[in-house]
Amino acid sequence: MNDIKEKISALYDGELDHNEIDDLLKIIDKDPNLQEQLSLYGLAGLAVHQDENNIVSIDSGNRENKSILSNLWFSNGLTAAASILLTLFIINNVDISRMNISEDSTNKIASAINSKEAKDIAERSEEYLIDHILNVINDPNYMNTQEAIDLRNVGFRHNVAGGYKYSNGNENFQLRVEKKNLGLKKIRYWKHGKKMIYVVPLSDGRVVTLYGNISASSARNIAESLTK
């Protein structure tokens, strides 16, 4: 039985020999215990991602995490409502009660989510950005598909040993440049576990995404350096 389970684990990771897959799938199909085992593997993986999956949308005008929801998300009308939708839709297993948020704020969130403007926004915008952010957080290779960029002029080196990551010793991040504009007119950023995601529109129409342990000021400097 352990041999079967080890094969399930390998197939879960996409690492099972191709000629073994069909037989294994037939065995799993007949055994509810193995199906549950597979889902428990998924749950084990979810536990590892738990912190990273607690995504908090942060307005670029304020960095006071303590009152993100009550002060920022309702501070600028349509954008705030859209941020709420985006954030709630992409949060995995977030527990609002653990985020030091008052019941009043929670009720405001519910109200904003159900507002007509929020629904309209959800329908017509943010779609591409949602896709983009989902790829950043779910696909470890999404940020590693482009050629390295020379960032030594702003103090960051490309760390080949760690993949396409950049580092100045204290800050580490991945970077991706989109040739198309994502409809952004200002910097958007999210807290993703201990990492930050910055999506920065450049003056030449491109958009740069930085993902990692990096400050907003460094992200801004790096973005500006890309257009010089």
Next chain:
Amino acid sequence: MKKNSNDSDSLLVEKAKEGNEGAFNFLMNKYYPRVYASLFSFTKSKEDSEDLAQQTFVKVWQQIQSFRGDSAFFTWVYRIAINLAKNYVASSGYKKQRVNSSIDQLEIDISSNENIESMLIHSQSLDDIKDFINTMPEALKTAFTLRESEGKSYEEISIITETPIGTVRSRIFRARESIVDFMKKELISNE
């Protein structure tokens, strides 16, 4: 052949596209916890999350031919769940829509996930699992987290940890088994 997380599902997806229900069921069981947890965080309702998760996978099955592989499979699944969540928001008097009429093409059995649901409702359970992972032997924890957190392939983990690929596979399996044993003994039994 080097694999990464983006193509780790590709073979199963191709088989599912060809109508292989076993391959689809594998993908569904693999991603059910993540989809369910996401929906539960949104709906705060076990019943609605069940319905939405079931609807998500019915749609995945129905639309899998349109998945082109431009993004990770789970990202695509997630988008479907998001759209269903939007509909959930849009319908003020959300009425449960059992999907009996939609599942005649494929028998989806989510009964095996009942324990998963019970555990996911209690976020403390995930904290307990994470605490347990931190107590595992370093070799198992390293292999497991490199795979789950970093999305490294077995080959990459083999290079990083300077161990044979077979050992990497074994360590990841043993790590998962330890975690599953912990969940069954410490969490499910306490329900």
